[in-house]
Amino acid sequence: MNLEELVELIDTKEDFISFVAALINDLKNNPDTWGNRTLFNYLEALQSWTEDMDGYYYNKNISVPKDVNWRVFANILIAAKVYE
Numbered sequence: 001m002n003l004e005e006l007v008e009l010i011d012t013k014e015d016f017i018s019f020v021a022a023l024i025n026d027l028k029n030n031p032d033t034w035g036n037r038t039l040f041n042y043l044e045a046l047q048s049w050t051e052d053m054d055g056y057y058y059n060k061n062i063s064v065p066k067d068v069n070w071r072v073f074a075n076i077l078i079a080a081k082v083y084e
Helices: 003-007 013-029 039-051 053-059 070-079
Strands: none
Touching: 003 013, 039 053
């Protein structure tokens, strides 16, 4: 199952944790498929994609999510800065 298919299966915290593990595994095993291999580039792409995300959903003919908890997502990102 590819990463895009796994996204569709995320409903719980555990599903999200499994997805992140799959993402790490994909980077480890398929680094050549990643356009943003450094943390700096990945975070820049994350920012840019988030700014343009409505277009992604529009092009896929999917409703733009309205119930995203951005604060939780930000907490995850900032905590990972120092968490071991």
